[in-house]
Amino acid sequence: MIASLPMYLRPENRDAHDAWWARIRDALRVRGIDAPDALSQDAPIHATWGRADLVLGQICNLPYRSAFKDRVTLIAHADFGLPGTAPGDYHSCLIARADDPRATPQAFDGATMAINAAxxxxxxxxxxxxxQVHGYxxxxxxxxxxxxxxxxxxxxxxxxxxxxxxxxxxxxTRWDGVTQALRVIGRTASSPGLAYITAGDVDPAPYRAALAEALNALPPAARAILGIRAITPxxxxxxxALPIPPAPPN
Known part of the structure; x- marks a missing residue:
């Protein structure tokens, strides 16, 4: 069996992730759900989503709706208290170089975009x-x-x-100097944030309760490092309901 929470993992918050997992693991076991002693944070992300022994993982909502919706159970979202965004949702910041004179996303029509993954x-x-809404x-x-x-x-x-x-x-912005060379030029609409999942078709309630209980038990310093305010269904x-986008242009 495996558990992995890699999506927002950085060296600066690894210890906080481990501390949270220790509490999640114990809360799951109290509820009769077997859980591994430690997170497998370096496991290939896409591979973990398809594993039948996945106890707890994280998935982006595009691969969920395009490939994994019939293979995993959505459990919950973390609420990071993002401004102008409902609890458990997120949005994307559209960014450009600080010295680029183009002031709006529409001005980047025909430009080169960096994406983390299709x-x-x-x-x-x-x-x-x-x-699609703004025409660029x-x-x-x-x-x-x-x-x-x-x-x-x-x-x-x-x-x-x-x-x-x-x-x-x-x-x-908190931990990487790269943002000093960049600026935000816009933001996307809000949508469901990264979701916690488990393998198969199961009742998400005990998993969600374990996440919330573990978060409440986490020391304030570790909770502040993770930035998680609450667990939402x-x-x-x-x-x-969200569309599947076409492949990005190469």
């Missing part, structure tokens, strides 16, 4: 939806593999703009 809602799905599109996309790497690609001039998960953007229908 199956990322925050990196591609949400901005694609924004583009990139001429090509550079795939970087991670939101942090997309930010660096823009800062270094390998791309003109990118969409960065707002939670990741907050962490970059997940509604699969909100995920599956």
């Amino acid at each position: 199956d990322s809602h925050s990196g591609w799905g949400a901005p694609w939806m924004h583009m 599109a990139p001429a090509r996309c550079v795939t970087t593999g991670a939101h942090r790497d997309s930010a660096h690609a823009v800062a270094e001039g390998r791309a003109d703009f990118a969409a960065i998960d707002a939670v990741t953007w907050a962490m970059l 997940a509604d699969p229908a909100r995920h599956t």
Whole structure:
């Protein structure tokens, strides 16, 4: 069996993740759910989503609705208290270089966009939806593999703009100097945030209760590092109602 919570993992918050998992693990076991002693944080993310022995993981809502909705159970979202965003939802910050004179996302029509992955809602799905409403599109996309790497690609001039998960953007602002070379030029609409999942079709209630109980038991310093304010229920229908974007232009 395996548990992995890798989506917002950084060296600065790894200890806090481990402390939270220790409490989640114990809360799951009290509820009769077997759980591994430690997180497998370095396991390949896509591979964990398809494992029949996944006890707890995280998934972006684009791969969930496009490939995994019939294979996993949505449990809950974390509420990070993002401004102008409902609890448990998130949005993407549209960013460009600080010295780029283009002031709006629409001004980047025909530009080069950095994306973390083609199956990322925050990196591609949400901005694609924004583009449909506001009438612009990139001429090509550079795939970087991670939101942090997309930010660096823009800062270094390998791309003109990118969409960065707002939670990741907050962490970059806190812990990574790259944001000093960048600025926010807009934001996408809100949508369901990264979801906690487990394998198969099961009752999510005891898992959700374990997450909430563990969060409440977490020392304030660790909770502040994670930035999680609460655990909110997940509604699969909100995920599956979103469109599947086309492949990004190469």
